[in-house]
Amino acid sequence: MKKNIHLMGLRDDIPEIIAAADIFTLPSYREGLPRSIIEAMAMGKPIIATDIRGCREEVVEGMNGLLCKVKDAKALADSLEVLIINEEKTKNFGIQSRRIFLEEFEEQKVLNRQLNIFNEFRKGKLDV
Known part of the structure; x- marks a missing residue:
């Protein structure tokens, strides 16, 4: 299995790398809302990902x-193993990731939510 892990350093072709990956992993110990x-x-x-705020x-x-x-x-390795050996779960998680993205994080929806908050604040309907 080790031959399938690549430490790739700094890159400028992230969309292509993510497209080629089967699983996305972010084992951070501190994050905001990870883009x-x-x-x-x-x-x-x-x-x-690690069980922290943002993630x-x-x-x-x-x-x-x-x-x-x-x-x-070990917890990270165990999680990877769960998905590596269960192709159906991996596929379903990917489908759900796309659905959640479209419902919650699609750029125009996020911008509209932010504009609504700003407008409510401007109208005096929200306090800071």
Whole structure:
């Protein structure tokens, strides 16, 4: 299995790399709202990420991916193994990632939600 893991360093061809990947993994220990997960979801990828704020808002455990404990290499490896050996789950997670992206994170929808908040604030209907 080790021969299938590639540490690729700094790249400028991320869309092509994500398209070629079977599983998107983000084992961060601190994040905001990771755009990389949203990009992977847009491309219909199953996600494995650490169970931290930001990632939890994008990855629904057991629906479009798996969340594992922070700084726990074994938990990350176990999550990867679950998806590597279960092609059907991997496929379904990818389908759900795309659906969630379209419903929640598609750019125009996000912009419209932000504009609505700004307009409500401007009209005095929201307090800061």
